[in-house]
Amino acid sequence: MAKAKNARLMTDEALALVARRFAVLSEPMRLRLLHALFAGEKPVNALVEITQGTQANVSRHLQTLADAGLLARRKEGLQVFYSIADPSIFPLCELVCGSLEKQHAQRADAFARR
Amino acid sequence: MAKAKNARLMTDEALALVARRFAVLSEPMRLRLLHALFAGEKPVNALVEITQGTQANVSRHLQTLADAGLLARRKEGLQVFYSIADPSIFPLCELVCGSLEKQHAQRADAFARR
DNA sequence: ACACTGTATGCGTATATACGCATATGCTTG
DNA sequence: CAAGCATATGCGTATATACGCATACAGTGT
Numbered sequence: 001m002a003k004a005k006n007a008r009l010m011t012d013e014a015l016a017l018v019a020r021r022f023a024v025l026s027e028p029m030r031l032r033l034l035h036a037l038f039a040g041e042k043p044v045n046a047l048v049e050i051t052q053g054t055q056a057n058v059s060r061h062l063q064t065l066a067d068a069g070l071l072a073r074r075k076e077g078l079q080v081f082y083s084i085a086d087p088s089i090f091p092l093c094e095l096v097c098g099s100l101e102k103q104h105a106q107r108a109d110a111f112a113r114r
Numbered sequence: 115m116a117k118a119k120n121a122r123l124m125t126d127e128a129l130a131l132v133a134r135r136f137a138v139l140s141e142p143m144r145l146r147l148l149h150a151l152f153a154g155e156k157p158v159n160a161l162v163e164i165t166q167g168t169q170a171n172v173s174r175h176l177q178t179l180a181d182a183g184l185l186a187r188r189k190e191g192l193q194v195f196y197s198i199a200d201p202s203i204f205p206l207c208e209l210v211c212g213s214l215e216k217q218h219a220q221r222a223d224a225f226a227r228r
Numbered sequence: 229a230c231a232c233t234g235t236a237t238g239c240g241t242a243t244a245t246a247c248g249c250a251t252a253t254g255c256t257t258g
Numbered sequence: 259c260a261a262g263c264a265t266a267t268g269c270g271t272a273t274a275t276a277c278g279c280a281t282a283c284a285g286t287g288t
Contacts (some may be wrong), residue, residue, distance in 0.1 A: 010149055014214075015142040023140035023212050027246075028129040035124055044265060057247060059266055069217050078255055078264045088213040092206065096135050099202040100128075103183050127260075155259055158235060171277060173236055192234045230288080237282070244274085252267070258260085 024068040025092075029053060031062045033082075034089060037071070085092035125170075138182040139206075143167060144175045148203060151185070153195035 010018075024030065029051065036042060036050045042082040048058045062082055072085035084090075119158055124132075127181040138144065143165065150156060152210045161171045186199035198204075 011145070013140070015149075015210075017144050017147055017214050018207070019140050019142045019208050021134045022216060026133050026137035026140050028126070028133045029246085031129050031133055032124070035129075045263095055265070056249080056267080059264095060246085063266080065174060073256090075265095080265060086217075088209050092209050094257070095133070095202050095209070096132050096208050097128075098200055099200055100131050103200075143276085168278070169235070170237080170279080173234095174276085176235095177236080189285090194235060194243095231286100232288100233284100233286080235282100235284080238280090239275090240279095243276085245271085247262090249270095251269090252265100254263100254265080255259100255265085258262100 021068065025068065026065060029057065029062065031065070031066055031093075033058070033061055033065065034070070034093075037082060037084050038060070038090070041077070041081045043079040043081050047082070135182060138178060138184065140215060141175065141191070143171065144179055145207075147172070147175055147179065148184070148198070151198050152204070155195050157193040157195050159193070161196070192203075 025034075032051045032053075033047055036047055040065040042050075044055070044059060047062070049057050051058060052095055053061075062071060066082070066085075070084070070086045070089060072080045074083070076082065139148075146162055146165045146167075149172070150161055156164075158169070158173060158176065160208070162169050165172060176185060179185055180196070180199075184198070184200045184203060185190075185196045188195040
């Protein structure tokens with residue numbers, strides 16, 4: 001474990017990597033793809049159907065996700081199967097969803113003030 | 115707890131909100147600001163100094179973070195103090211950093227193959 | 229009221245990137 | 259090797275947004 005524990009100084013490079021990871025997750029279409037893959041490995045054509053996107057666009061987003069190390073690629077004949085490669089995605093999404101739900105609840109309360 | 119547990123169908127609106135949350139975290143300067151605030155509440159001028167950014171730019175990024183509900187604002191005389199308002203940021207960053215470290219380690223291994 | 233300090237904002241520019249369209253590449257089968 | 263299907267890529271355009279500069283706004287002290 002190199003310099004892991006020490007979260008003190010964040011180098012510009014490390015900061016850029018973290019920012020990049022978040023940027024990859026900042027597109028609805030890519031979130032849709034990840035969500036579809038939560039259920040398990042799927043070929044591109046299935047993802048195109050599920051997400052209702054164009055084949056070209058889906059392919060590009062899948063590349064982006066794979067480049068980021070979030071997805072794994074497996075070729076089988078004509079098809080290419082993608083699957084979640086980075087399990088940290090699950091708790092990550094749960095955290096964000098939970099935070100947003102709480103935010104929403106608080107806003108609702110602010111109006112419901114009796 | 116409303117419809118929390120059921121992560122099944124993600125509406126376009128929910129997806130957009132999650133994407134937005136990630137987008138807010140996808141700028142190095144904003145991550146720098148969050149990181150600086152991990153130690154506790156700070157006024158804008160302190161953050162300008164720490165991050166070495168221009169006052170205008172820092173102010174704008176702080177607004178973005180506050181708008182997203184991640185930061186809280188507190189005015190005291192001339193100064194405005196910002197602080198972390200959403201504690202989910204901490205585990206979120208830890209998750210991403212941990213994932214990236216693991217990725218880095220794996221890449222290193224791929225080369226060090228004996 | 230004036231000057232001064234800390235913070236926010238309007239505007240222009242540069243850069244990134246999502247998407248659509250057409251086309252290329254790769255693999256399989258006749 | 260020709261045809262056909264699944265996937266990837268080149269290119270142009272539209273949109274978003276980060277940044278710098280100047281300036282506005284707000285609160286404090288003289």
